[in-house]
Amino acid sequence: MVKKDEFTVTPWEVKGKVDYDKLIKKFGTSPLDEDLLKRLEGIAGSMHIFLRRGVFFSHRDLNLVLDDYENGRGFFLYTGRGPSGPMHIGHIIPFIMTRWFQEKFGVNAYIELTDDEKFLNDEKISLDYSRKWSYENALDIIALGFDPDRTFIFQDTEYIRNIYPMAIKVAKRVNFSTVRAVFGFRNETNIGMIFYPAIQIVPTFFEKKRCLIPAAIDQDPYWRIQRDIAEGFGYFKAAAIHNRFLPPLTGPEGKMSASIPETAIYLHDDEETVRKKIMKYAFSGGQATVELHRKLGGNPDVDVSFQWLWYFFEPDDNRLKSIEDDYRSGRMLTGELKEILIERINEFLEIHRAERENAKKKIKEFKESGRLAQEMNAKIIE
Amino acid sequence: MVKKDEFTVTPWEVKGKVDYDKLIKKFGTSPLDEDLLKRLEGIAGSMHIFLRRGVFFSHRDLNLVLDDYENGRGFFLYTGRGPSGPMHIGHIIPFIMTRWFQEKFGVNAYIELTDDEKFLNDEKISLDYSRKWSYENALDIIALGFDPDRTFIFQDTEYIRNIYPMAIKVAKRVNFSTVRAVFGFRNETNIGMIFYPAIQIVPTFFEKKRCLIPAAIDQDPYWRIQRDIAEGFGYFKAAAIHNRFLPPLTGPEGKMSASIPETAIYLHDDEETVRKKIMKYAFSGGQATVELHRKLGGNPDVDVSFQWLWYFFEPDDNRLKSIEDDYRSGRMLTGELKEILIERINEFLEIHRAERENAKKKIKEFKESGRLAQEMNAKIIE
Numbered sequence: 001m002v003k004k005d006e007f008t009v010t011p012w013e014v015k016g017k018v019d020y021d022k023l024i025k026k027f028g029t030s031p032l033d034e035d036l037l038k039r040l041e042g043i044a045g046s047m048h049i050f051l052r053r054g055v056f057f058s059h060r061d062l063n064l065v066l067d068d069y070e071n072g073r074g075f076f077l078y079t080g081r082g083p084s085g086p087m088h089i090g091h092i093i094p095f096i097m098t099r100w101f102q103e104k105f106g107v108n109a110y111i112e113l114t115d116d117e118k119f120l121n122d123e124k125i126s127l128d129y130s131r132k133w134s135y136e137n138a139l140d141i142i143a144l145g146f147d148p149d150r151t152f153i154f155q156d157t158e159y160i161r162n163i164y165p166m167a168i169k170v171a172k173r174v175n176f177s178t179v180r181a182v183f184g185f186r187n188e189t190n191i192g193m194i195f196y197p198a199i200q201i202v203p204t205f206f207e208k209k210r211c212l213i214p215a216a217i218d219q220d221p222y223w224r225i226q227r228d229i230a231e232g233f234g235y236f237k238a239a240a241i242h243n244r245f246l247p248p249l250t251g252p253e254g255k256m257s258a259s260i261p262e263t264a265i266y267l268h269d270d271e272e273t274v275r276k277k278i279m280k281y282a283f284s285g286g287q288a289t290v291e292l293h294r295k296l297g298g299n300p301d302v303d304v305s306f307q308w309l310w311y312f313f314e315p316d317d318n319r320l321k322s323i324e325d326d327y328r329s330g331r332m333l334t335g336e337l338k339e340i341l342i343e344r345i346n347e348f349l350e351i352h353r354a355e356r357e358n359a360k361k362k363i364k365e366f367k368e369s370g371r372l373a374q375e376m377n378a379k380i381i382e
Numbered sequence: 383m384v385k386k387d388e389f390t391v392t393p394w395e396v397k398g399k400v401d402y403d404k405l406i407k408k409f410g411t412s413p414l415d416e417d418l419l420k421r422l423e424g425i426a427g428s429m430h431i432f433l434r435r436g437v438f439f440s441h442r443d444l445n446l447v448l449d450d451y452e453n454g455r456g457f458f459l460y461t462g463r464g465p466s467g468p469m470h471i472g473h474i475i476p477f478i479m480t481r482w483f484q485e486k487f488g489v490n491a492y493i494e495l496t497d498d499e500k501f502l503n504d505e506k507i508s509l510d511y512s513r514k515w516s517y518e519n520a521l522d523i524i525a526l527g528f529d530p531d532r533t534f535i536f537q538d539t540e541y542i543r544n545i546y547p548m549a550i551k552v553a554k555r556v557n558f559s560t561v562r563a564v565f566g567f568r569n570e571t572n573i574g575m576i577f578y579p580a581i582q583i584v585p586t587f588f589e590k591k592r593c594l595i596p597a598a599i600d601q602d603p604y605w606r607i608q609r610d611i612a613e614g615f616g617y618f619k620a621a622a623i624h625n626r627f628l629p630p631l632t633g634p635e636g637k638m639s640a641s642i643p644e645t646a647i648y649l650h651d652d653e654e655t656v657r658k659k660i661m662k663y664a665f666s667g668g669q670a671t672v673e674l675h676r677k678l679g680g681n682p683d684v685d686v687s688f689q690w691l692w693y694f695f696e697p698d699d700n701r702l703k704s705i706e707d708d709y710r711s712g713r714m715l716t717g718e719l720k721e722i723l724i725e726r727i728n729e730f731l732e733i734h735r736a737e738r739e740n741a742k743k744k745i746k747e748f749k750e751s752g753r754l755a756q757e758m759n760a761k762i763i764e
Contacts, residue, residue, distance in 0.1 A: 116550050120550055120553065120554050127550070127764065157546055157547050157550075158543075160542050160543055161543035164498070164539055164546075165509055165539050168498050168501060168502055168539075168574045169509065171502065171572055171573045171574030171577070172501070172572050173572070174573050175570050175571060175572050175573065176567070176568070176571055176576060177570065179573060187557065187558045188558070188559065189558055190556060190557050191553045191557065191576050191577050191579070191580060192549075192553030192580065193553075194558060194576050194577065195553070195573050195574065195576065195577030197573070198573060198574065382509065
């Protein structure tokens with residue numbers, strides 16, 4: 001049983017109400033503070049909503065990444081996706097962030113599809129299944145607008161020939177005690193999972209530059225191991241920026257779960273499904289009756305619809321403020337707040353659906369024929 | 383300390399005087415008995431010296447392999463080499479046996495070069511080093527006369543793309559407890575070594591037939607795991623025949639060791655080196671002086687030169703019997719016995735050197751362009 005106020009964050013489990021300040025202390029990362037964000041804004045020329053609103057809240061060595069950029073050494077981006085099923089709104093946060101960095105800094109981005117890991121980690125997932133979802137997920141990722149000549153999308157079981165030599169070099173430096181301590185592996189853990197961290201670490205060595213990894217905070221344990229061994233190989237310690245989990249529709253605890261469809265809005269959800277899910281499941285900060293709501297007002301701090309507008313769907317600060325004021329005062333009812341969110345999500349998904357359809361023609365560029373993909377397919381990493 | 387009569391046999395260590403009868407009980411294999419050998423001889427039309435003289439002394443399911451051959455289902459051969467340095471006479475025993483089976487039964491043979499394992503297992507071995515020796519060892523193996531259209535030689539780091547999907551399927555069925563119990567892995571074992579058994583098991587699934595593995599008995603732990611999981615994948619339990627370790631020159635304990643060059647005759651040793659090593663190091667069953675030797679006779683049961691003639695270099699039973707009688711009676715001195723061995727080894731190595739030179743032109747066939755190699759390079763195993 002998880003005790004009140006306790007929470008678990010590992011690459012394979014997020015449980016309880018995550019205390020992000022505690023997580024920063026526990027993981028030994030640094031908060032993304034105002035000074036650093038201002039410096040980033042100064043160089044990038046703008047500030048993405050995910051940074052401004054604190055979706056990304058923690059980092060490792062982002063300051064050094066900016067130093068490297070300014071002194072001309074450069075950096076590269078790396079993130080990934082575990083293809084265990086369809087992607088929801090929460091899954092694309094690191095990709096939107098990665099794409100933004102690529103656009104603002106003109107750097108290469110590497111995107112790993114971990115079909116091996118998802119197969120190894122779940123008795124119910126076949127390798128064919130995780131490969132099928134690798135393809136489907138790649139379309140959703142490409143739809144977000146990556147540069148086909150600066151982005152390489154690779155799937156572990158397909159690209160293994162190129163990364164295995166470096167993976168075993170990493171593996172030789174990591175023992176069972178370490179992965180047991182870092183990931184909670186046990187004697188019953190299968191030997192594929194035990195080896196897998198070596199695979200996920202390799203892309204941080206794709207270039208002899210600093211690697212910036214925009215990813216959810218649950219992936220940080222991999223980078224901790226990477227940072228212990230990277231310099232021994234003559235590479236840089238990986239830098240990272242960590243995002244929070246977008247709260248599940250159903251309430252502020254845990255993260256959206258692929259196995260509980262009502263907690264999430266999927267990229268493939270149609271307009272009617274979005275409406276139904278938000279109306280039915282979105283956890284409300286409103287009062288029990290309209291009368292009470294008008295009198296006491298709603299609580300945007302716990303209202304999931306408001307949270308989603310805050311983190312993702314309402315980039316305009318003034319409009320957000322006026323929604324917040326209206327809701328808190330009781331002038332805006334929960335149903336009205338939900339209507340705003342439904343409209344925004346459906347606008348977003350309509351564009352996404354079109355871009356995803358286009359992605360089917362582009363996927364070959366990202367995996368094989370684009371400039372970076374060609375270069376990477378010709379290269380053995382070691 | 384190893385107590386008297388105690389011994390250790392694992393894929394990475396052979397220590398003490400090996401009691402092969404005890405090993406059969408400990409590993410749960412079966413002795414290669416007269417009836418089975420006669421049946422094999424009946425089908426093959428002849429009996430190889432290694433079988434007749436007991437170099438191969440133990441097996442798993444060889445009877446079923448012969449059943450499969452007779453009822454037309456067929457079988458295939460698999461063996462391998464850990465490319466940690468130059469090969470000596472002891473290393474080629476499983477390959478000579480494999481080649482004999484290939485010739486007599488007309489079946490495919492798969493030969494794995496485990497450059498990953500040797501790199502992972504030894505702090506002092508770099509990946510470049512184990513790859514260099516993969517090439518050099520392949521030449522020695524090809525020199526033994528394999529059929530280029532029925533033999534596929536593959537090196538793990540090069541062929542990994544084709545075997546990784548099946549390797550992770552195997553890995554998903556094997557946990558840390560199992561490899562700890564079977565191989566003695568510990569918390570300090572690196573995660574590459576922990577995963578490696580999955581790689582070595584995959585080639586037993588290269589065909590949907592029974593796989594016969596001629597290999598030294600120390601490799602048996604891999605096949606034990608394979609036999610636990612094979613039928614769950616719809617494949618056959620691997621069959622195996624196990625060879626003893628040719629005794630080191632220096633005495634009957636342990637096995638020839640690459641790290642102690644005087645214990646072994648290398649395939650690259652020239653005539654003079656062979657002479658010097660045998661004369662200087664070959665453990666003698668003779669008496670302290672010529673006078674005593676003439677009077678008391680020598681002991682062929684502990685004399686390493688005689689053992690080598692027995693196991694490998696004197697296939698003629700009558701000639702061997704007469705050497706044994708002469709030595710045991712004192713008519714033949716240790717020096718004379720050694721001269722016979724030196725001559726035989728040098729005859730063998732002279733032919734080997736020539737064949738090894740030819741192998742440089744053939745290696746591409748075995749890895750890429752031969753019939754079986756082409757087929758295997760076009761195929762993903764899963």
